[in-house]
Amino acid sequence: MQFIDSTNFERLLKKLSGEGELFVPVTEEDTGKLHIERVEAFPLPEGMSVEGFRTVETLKGFAQLLRSTVAEYPSEELDELEIGENIPSYIVVCARACDVAAMELVDKVQVEGEFEDPFYRIRREKMFLIAADCTDCGDSCFCNLVGRNPWPEKGYDLAISKVDAGYLVETGSERGEKLVSENADLFTVPRDGQEKTRDDARMKVVAKLKENNKDFPDATKMTEPLREALTDGLWNDESAKCVECGACTNICPTCYCFLLYDTVEGDKFRRVMSWDSCQVTGYARMAGMGNPRPRLGDRVKHRFYHKYDYLPISHGEIFCTGCGRCIDTCSAGIDMRAVFKNVMSKAAK
Amino acid sequence: MKNPYYPIDTVVEDVITETPTIKTFVLKPVRPIQFKAGQFMQLTVPGVGEAPFTPSSDPSITERMEITILKTGKVTDALHELGPGAKVGLRGPFGKGYPLDKLVGKDVLVVGGGVGLAPMRALLYGLFADPSKYKKIVIKFGAREPAELSFRRQFDEWRALADNISLQTTIDVPHPDWTGHVGLVTTVLETEHLEGIDIVDSYALSCGPEIMLKFVTLKLLEIGYKPPQIYLSMNRKMSCGMGKCGRCNVGHYYLCVDGPDMCYDKIKHVPNVFG
Numbered sequence: 001m002q003f004i005d006s007t008n009f010e011r012l013l014k015k016l017s018g019e020g021e022l023f024v025p026v027t028e029e030d031t032g033k034l035h036i037e038r039v040e041a042f043p044l045p046e047g048m049s050v051e052g053f054r055t056v057e058t059l060k061g062f063a064q065l066l067r068s069t070v071a072e073y074p075s076e077e078l079d080e081l082e083i084g085e086n087i088p089s090y091i092v093v094c095a096r097a098c099d100v101a102a103m104e105l106v107d108k109v110q111v112e113g114e115f116e117d118p119f120y121r122i123r124r125e126k127m128f129l130i131a132a133d134c135t136d137c138g139d140s141c142f143c144n145l146v147g148r149n150p151w152p153e154k155g156y157d158l159a160i161s162k163v164d165a166g167y168l169v170e171t172g173s174e175r176g177e178k179l180v181s182e183n184a185d186l187f188t189v190p191r192d193g194q195e196k197t198r199d200d201a202r203m204k205v206v207a208k209l210k211e212n213n214k215d216f217p218d219a220t221k222m223t224e225p226l227r228e229a230l231t232d233g234l235w236n237d238e239s240a241k242c243v244e245c246g247a248c249t250n251i252c253p254t255c256y257c258f259l260l261y262d263t264v265e266g267d268k269f270r271r272v273m274s275w276d277s278c279q280v281t282g283y284a285r286m287a288g289m290g291n292p293r294p295r296l297g298d299r300v301k302h303r304f305y306h307k308y309d310y311l312p313i314s315h316g317e318i319f320c321t322g323c324g325r326c327i328d329t330c331s332a333g334i335d336m337r338a339v340f341k342n343v344m345s346k347a348a349k
Numbered sequence: 350m351k352n353p354y355y356p357i358d359t360v361v362e363d364v365i366t367e368t369p370t371i372k373t374f375v376l377k378p379v380r381p382i383q384f385k386a387g388q389f390m391q392l393t394v395p396g397v398g399e400a401p402f403t404p405s406s407d408p409s410i411t412e413r414m415e416i417t418i419l420k421t422g423k424v425t426d427a428l429h430e431l432g433p434g435a436k437v438g439l440r441g442p443f444g445k446g447y448p449l450d451k452l453v454g455k456d457v458l459v460v461g462g463g464v465g466l467a468p469m470r471a472l473l474y475g476l477f478a479d480p481s482k483y484k485k486i487v488i489k490f491g492a493r494e495p496a497e498l499s500f501r502r503q504f505d506e507w508r509a510l511a512d513n514i515s516l517q518t519t520i521d522v523p524h525p526d527w528t529g530h531v532g533l534v535t536t537v538l539e540t541e542h543l544e545g546i547d548i549v550d551s552y553a554l555s556c557g558p559e560i561m562l563k564f565v566t567l568k569l570l571e572i573g574y575k576p577p578q579i580y581l582s583m584n585r586k587m588s589c590g591m592g593k594c595g596r597c598n599v600g601h602y603y604l605c606v607d608g609p610d611m612c613y614d615k616i617k618h619v620p621n622v623f624g
Binding site: 070071073074075109110113114115117118256257258259260261262263264269271273276278283284285286287288290291292298306309310311313314 | 352353354355356358393395396397398399400421422423424425436438559584585586588589591592593594595596597598599600601606621624
């Protein structure tokens, strides 16, 4: 573990910005919310904040673009890909534990296994992650209910924890170690007591999370109750207010489903990949109008089952990191934690 | 690096009209494509999009591929407008394919309905490569009316291939030109039509519309098949073919990687499995 003071941290970021595009969290004046913004020039933007909790935006949009061209055909190069050079390296500062963990989950789908998505993999390789402890939590944050902590444990290059007038720094990858060793003059040995200061701060956030979520059930134990609560009645009730906007899936850091469609570009054709949402009617509709999930209740149910039942079977983990963005964004006020409470009471009957 | 989303350049060599709404497209990709019976391809109509189809041709032929297609949506409407020389694209193959190894030494019951006969023909070519490896091959094909039975020009030829092959066709409602069996395909799954199949030592494979699959499954269970002996070509929207885009799930399975032919035993617990 190392210590870096705030001035040297800015120097480090400046140095890093020479190797790729730099993104930091900046506080939005009106709302106090953090947004990921690109640093065009130094000094760092005034509103940049290492403190707080997750940004409004997730990390997934860096690796899986909202919309991107995945093929142009017919092509003289046939089907050989040469996309690597065109994608710049980038550094994301203050990624929170829920978002770092979410990327590791999506990696399981997009990179691991029989097929890999080369576009996703390359964008992921170009990502340098400086993760940070949450120093607070939002009303909708519930990482404690999915068995996670508000500080990053793996999946990052560097991780920083605010103490005194600087940060404790841990490395989590070879790239991170290299960066620290090449810039050894910026770091010092942590002083006695700094680690305890960090741990105390962490425990304060955990205590607040526990207090905020004390009325809700442990989401890691939802798979069985979900299976017992298969009844349509429950899901029709839960979906009654849903307006089918798809915001919950778009803002979710682990929702990775996409749509492929083709367009005409002069005498060439373009294949486009775009984010999609299982909450909209046409998502799984087939030619001939067959639809395995014709009712909204079926689709709302599917979102919960995909994250808490199907993906745990195929990939061994719940695909929810408790970031709570789906709660913040839902115009109908659907709260995943409250749904689980209802599922539990239904399953108990 | 290969781009898994790029469609391999392919030319339509011939178009065979099977029924008023079904055509078989003979396709020649720029390079041979190896596939197993039951695996599927994503067929691109340039600028229109892709749709998934299981080839209906002999898997041992890799230079050309035949795909038999019902006109039923955006991509298939555009396909049906195409003639010889048209340029299309292919990605794949995807999915697991039929469990041919499991069928060796068994009685094999093949039940197809409507355009569901198309993937079944690739299965039959696989079985016909050496019919002696199986005990009986009992084929039941159904369609709404005689003109909607695809591949009927080949039926007598198939029946003559080996003594252990039988093929019975049925149409849903009586027709003046039809002297064969009349009734839904489930009616030819009654024991007296099954050529003495030893159900205990048999596998049944079926492909057709979802409603047909449902009633075929119920009938198979009624006559003594157990869920592990039943394979169904399931219908869901398959797009990426690699288990990533998310839409073709049946429970936790993705048909594009785990299917599209699924052992009924694996999916029987899924609510509304037949839609």
